Amino acid sequence: MAEKEKLNFMIGDRKFAYTGYRDNRENDFCQMYYKLGNGAGASSDEVFSCYKLNFPDGALNEEKLHGMYKEFVEKKEKKKKKEGKEDKKAKEEDDTAAKKEKKEKKEKKEKEEAKEKKEKKQALIDQELEEEKAKLREENKRRVKETKEINAFIDQILTKPEQSPQAPPAPAPAAPQHVDPAPPAPATPVAPETAAKAVQIKVGMEGSASQKIVVARSTMKLEEFLAEVDKKWDAKKVLGEDFTVAFEDDGDHIEIDDDDTWDFYVAGIEPGKKGRVTVSKKKKWEEAFPPTPERPAAEAQAQAPVVMMGSPPGAVQAGLPNPPPVSLSAAACPNPSDAAEKGEEKVVNPEDLPRAKYIRSSPPHKEGGHNGAVYCTAISKSGHTFISSGCDKVMKVWGLANGVPTIQKTLKGHNGLVMSCDLADDGTTAASGSDDNTAKMWNIHTGKKIVSLKAHKSKVYCCRFQKGSQFLATSSVDSTVKIWSVEGGKVYRDLTGHQQPVFTCCWDGQGKTLASGGDDQAVKIWDWKNGQVVASLEGHTHTIWSVALSDCGNYCASGSMGRPDGELKIWDLRKQACVHTFTSEEPIHAVQYCRDDKYVISCGRDGKLSIRSVEKDYKLVSVTPTVAKIVYHVSVHEDTILSASIDGSIKTWRWPDV
Numbered sequence: 001m002a003e004k005e006k007l008n009f010m011i012g013d014r015k016f017a018y019t020g021y022r023d024n025r026e027n028d029f030c031q032m033y034y035k036l037g038n039g040a041g042a043s044s045d046e047v048f049s050c051y052k053l054n055f056p057d058g059a060l061n062e063e064k065l066h067g068m069y070k071e072f073v074e075k076k077e078k079k080k081k082k083e084g085k086e087d088k089k090a091k092e093e094d095d096t097a098a099k100k101e102k103k104e105k106k107e108k109k110e111k112e113e114a115k116e117k118k119e120k121k122q123a124l125i126d127q128e129l130e131e132e133k134a135k136l137r138e139e140n141k142r143r144v145k146e147t148k149e150i151n152a153f154i155d156q157i158l159t160k161p162e163q164s165p166q167a168p169p170a171p172a173p174a175a176p177q178h179v180d181p182a183p184p185a186p187a188t189p190v191a192p193e194t195a196a197k198a199v200q201i202k203v204g205m206e207g208s209a210s211q212k213i214v215v216a217r218s219t220m221k222l223e224e225f226l227a228e229v230d231k232k233w234d235a236k237k238v239l240g241e242d243f244t245v246a247f248e249d250d251g252d253h254i255e256i257d258d259d260d261t262w263d264f265y266v267a268g269i270e271p272g273k274k275g276r277v278t279v280s281k282k283k284k285w286e287e288a289f290p291p292t293p294e295r296p297a298a299e300a301q302a303q304a305p306v307v308m309m310g311s312p313p314g315a316v317q318a319g320l321p322n323p324p325p326v327s328l329s330a331a332a333c334p335n336p337s338d339a340a341e342k343g344e345e346k347v348v349n350p351e352d353l354p355r356a357k358y359i360r361s362s363p364p365h366k367e368g369g370h371n372g373a374v375y376c377t378a379i380s381k382s383g384h385t386f387i388s389s390g391c392d393k394v395m396k397v398w399g400l401a402n403g404v405p406t407i408q409k410t411l412k413g414h415n416g417l418v419m420s421c422d423l424a425d426d427g428t429t430a431a432s433g434s435d436d437n438t439a440k441m442w443n444i445h446t447g448k449k450i451v452s453l454k455a456h457k458s459k460v461y462c463c464r465f466q467k468g469s470q471f472l473a474t475s476s477v478d479s480t481v482k483i484w485s486v487e488g489g490k491v492y493r494d495l496t497g498h499q500q501p502v503f504t505c506c507w508d509g510q511g512k513t514l515a516s517g518g519d520d521q522a523v524k525i526w527d528w529k530n531g532q533v534v535a536s537l538e539g540h541t542h543t544i545w546s547v548a549l550s551d552c553g554n555y556c557a558s559g560s561m562g563r564p565d566g567e568l569k570i571w572d573l574r575k576q577a578c579v580h581t582f583t584s585e586e587p588i589h590a591v592q593y594c595r596d597d598k599y600v601i602s603c604g605r606d607g608k609l610s611i612r613s614v615e616k617d618y619k620l621v622s623v624t625p626t627v628a629k630i631v632y633h634v635s636v637h638e639d640t641i642l643s644a645s646i647d648g649s650i651k652t653w654r655w656p657d658v
Contacts, residue, residue: 026068027068027072029050030068030069030072350608350623353620353621353622353623353656353658354621354622354656354657354658355622355623355624355625355656356609356611356622356624356641356653356654356655356656357653357654357656358624358651358652358653359402359403359404359651359652359653359654360403360404360405360651360652361649361650361651361652362388362398362405362407362649362650362651363405363407364648365392365648367407368396368407368410369396369407369648369649369650370388370390370391370392370394370396370648370649370650371392371648372390372391372392372648373390373391373630373632373645373646373647373648374388374389374390374632374633374644374645374646374648374649374650375389375390375391375417375418375419375420375632375633375644376388376389376390376418376419376420376421376422376632376633376644377421377633377634377635377642377644377650378421378422378423378430378635379400379423379635379636379637379640379642380423380427380637381425381427381637382427383400383637383638383640384399384400384401385397385398385399385400385408385423385427385444386398386400386405386423386635386642387421387423387430387444388421388644388650389418389419389420389421389432390417390418390644390648391417391418393412393414393415393416393417393418393434394410394411394412394414394418395410395411395414395418395421395430395432395442396409396410396411397409397410397411397430397444397447398650400640400652403640403652403653403654404652405650405652409444409447410447411430411432411442411444411447411449413440413442413449413452414432414434414436414438414440415434415436416434416435416436416437416459417434417435418432418433418434419433419434419435419459419460419461419462420432420433420460420461420462420463421433421463422463422464422465422472423444423465424465424469424486425465425467425468425469426469428443428444428445429441429442429443429444429450429465429469429486430442430443430444431463431464431465431472431474432463433460433461433462433463433474434459434460435459435460435461436459437454437456437457437458437459437460437476438452438453438454438456438460439452439453439456439460439463439472439474439484440452440453441453441472441486441489450489451489453472453474453484453489455482455491455494456474456476456478456480456482457476457478458476458477458478458501459476459477460474460475460476461475461476461477461501461502461503461504462474462475462502462503462504462505464505464506464507465486465507466507466511467507467508467509467510467511468511469486470485470486470487470511471483471484471485471486471492471511472484472486473505473506473507473514473528474505475502475503475504475505475516475518476501476502477501477502478501479496479498479499479500479501479502479518480494480495480496480498480502481495481498481502481505481514481516481526482494482495483495483514483528493528493529493531494531495514495516495524495526495528495531495533496531497524497526497533497536498516498518498520498522498524499520500518500519500520501518501519502516502517502518502519503517503518503519503543503544503545503546504516504517504518504544504545504546504547505517505547506547506548506549507549508549508550508551508552508553509549509550509551509552509553509597510551510552510553512553513525513526513549513553513573514526514528515547515549515556516547517540517544517545517546517547517558518543518544519543519544521538521540521541521542521543521544521560522536522537522538522540522544523536523537523538523540523544523547523556523558523571524536524537525537525556525573535573535576537556537558537571537576537578539569539578539581540558540560540567540569541560541562541567542560542561542562542566542567542587543560543561544558544559544560544561545559545560545561545587545588545589545590546558546559546588546589546590546591546602547559547591548591548592548593548600549593550593550597550614551593551596551597552597553573554572554573554574555570555571555572555573555593555597555614556570556571556573557569557570557571557591557592557593557600557602558571558591559588559589559590559591559602559604560587560588561587561588561589561604561605562587565583565584565585565586565587566583566584566586566587566588566604566605567581567582567583567584567588568580568581568582568583568584568588568591568600568602569581569582570600570618580617580618582612582618582620584602584604584606584610585606586604586605586606587604587605588602588603588604588605589603589604589605589630589631589632589633590602590603590604590631590632590633590634592634592635592636593614594636595636595638595655597614598613598614598615599611599612599613599614599621599658600612600614600618601634601636601641602634603627603631603632603633603634603643604630604631605629605630606626607626607627607628607629607630607631607645608623608624608625608626608627608631609622609623609624609627609631609634609641609643609653610622610623611623611656611658613658621656621658622656622658624653627643627645627651628643628645628646628647628649629645629646629647630645630646631643631644631645631646632644632645632646636655638655639654639655640652640653640654640655641653641654641655
């Protein structure tokens with residue numbers, strides 16, 4: 001084996017020393033010259049001259065050396081080119097990875113920013129909701145305080161002795177035409193010669209002056225009565241310092257001589273005329289107020305007028321004849337008792353009554369259910385589909401088979417709580433009402449919005465399709481009920497008879513009669529085609545949250561949200577009279593006639609479903625155990641019942657054996 005030797009190598013004026021094999025010195029020369037000389041650009045003369053300079057005894061001629069050098073250069077260039085491509089590819093891969101990493105970081109940052117923005121927006125919404133709840137709580141406290149103050153004033157009037165030294169002695173028994181029945185006040189009667197008697201008081205939402213009414217026997221001197229109204233009623237605070245007093249006598253505002261032998265005073269604030277307290281004097285007590293229960297039912301029905309408070313020209317319209325009867329259908333209708341309004345019904349133990357059978361609850365939010373309280377449900381005519389809406393700002397479409405609900409679609413589009421929903425007769429078109437001040441119509445099969453109805457100035461609390469689904473009714477906090485053309489999505493009629501927010505409306509089963517109710521505590525019956533109120537049913541003392549008309553159109557059920565209790569009233573629209581009043585331990589949220597008008601079902605803050613039989617004089621025939629803390633709505637189709645609750649669930653029930 002050849003041994004290595006130290007060799008010298010010259011390129012130009014540069015000298016290099018290296019160790020190599022003599023037999024391999026030509027290859028070493030090519031490598032060294034390529035690396036240290038002119039590389040691939042060297043000519044054959046340059047290569048050979050350098051070779052001879054370094055190896056004078058070299059055996060290679062110019063041609064062979066140049067061929068060897070050329071071959072060596074080609075290998076080196078090829079290798080270099082290959083390495084260059086690999087480097088370029090590696091660089092491109094590095095650049096691609098860097099770009100991908102940069103994109104992922106950007107997307108992650110955008111997602112985090114979007115999430116943070118969404119959380120901030122939700123926090124703001126939650127804060128606004130909490131602030132609104134706090135305002136409502138404060139408003140309730142204020143109303144309770146105001147009511148207590150006014151009741152204290154009433155108590156003072158009831159017990160305050162007559163101050164005038166010329167007070168007349170106790171009157172002899174009055175003639176029949178001047179009989180003064182005991183007014184409907186809870187206090188113990190006081191002799192008219194020793195006290196003034198206040199008999200009516202009504203407080204509206206947010207201290208609305210038009211809903212405050214004080215009535216007193218005129219044994220109190222007019223000046224004293226006005227002073228009490230000014231002092232205790234706080235009229236200046238309500239109306240401003242510039243309020244004045246006007247007097248009403250048979251519609252004419254004139255001075256009334258206090259020596260006139262009138263029976264009582266009425267004081268109220270005239271609607272639409274800020275700054276004026278209207279004081280009326282009425283000669284006959286029974287002209288303004290219904291007779292006492294002791295009077296025979298026939299006489300009571302014949303003489304008791306409809307009292308409409310808060311209506312022009314004065315705060316109380318008294319002594320007027322009954323308005324013309326409502327035009328009602330002669331369709332078949334269950335025939336409850338025609339007796340006058342009942343008092344307390346016989347106490348029934350719910351445990352002794354048949355109960356609806358619980359079937360299934362809707363799935364939780366994680367499995368497609370609502371995220372929060374459910375406010376409303378509506379079942380299709382086929383009974384195979386229903387919809388629901390709630391505080392999560394969506395409306396959901398469900399399948400219903402054998403009482404088991406299955407989620408099908410979630411319809412999004414509202415920016416606020418969806419307070420109400422309803423299904424048209426075609427089973428395809430749905431409506432929703434929201435506190436974003438709009439109502440919307442949807443196709444539940446495609447999940448697409450058909451039209452957004454934007455005419456209300458405030459929250460839309462109720463929406464109901466007419467029989468045949470040609471029209472849609474909506475009610476709002478802006479105190480109006482609007483009738484919409486379903487085909488065109490335009491307002492057909494604007495009903496403006498309420499003085500306060502309207503929370504509920506409904507049609508009868510023939511689509512001829514419309515009813516509504518709200519914060520003014522009156523059920524309005526409408527000639528909706530002409531936009532006229534044909535009856536105003538008064539008797540509730542708290543906000544009306546739900547009304548229901550029988551299919552035949554002859555009866556109306558209304559539920560109110562009193563504190564601590566609520567009332568369910570049944571009205572005979574042919575007589576425009578309340579025929580039943582039932583007191584609940586908690587406010588009532590929803591009522592509905594069902595099963596061919598044979599039953600009325602209701603629910604509310606007591607968390608139960610109560611069923612009354614129309615044919616058994618509205619006797620309570622079934623009560624469920626507690627469904628939830630609050631049940632907001634109930635729907636019935638044949639033998640299936642749906643209940644919508646504050647806990648976000650929709651429960652299905654089988655109709656009880658009643």
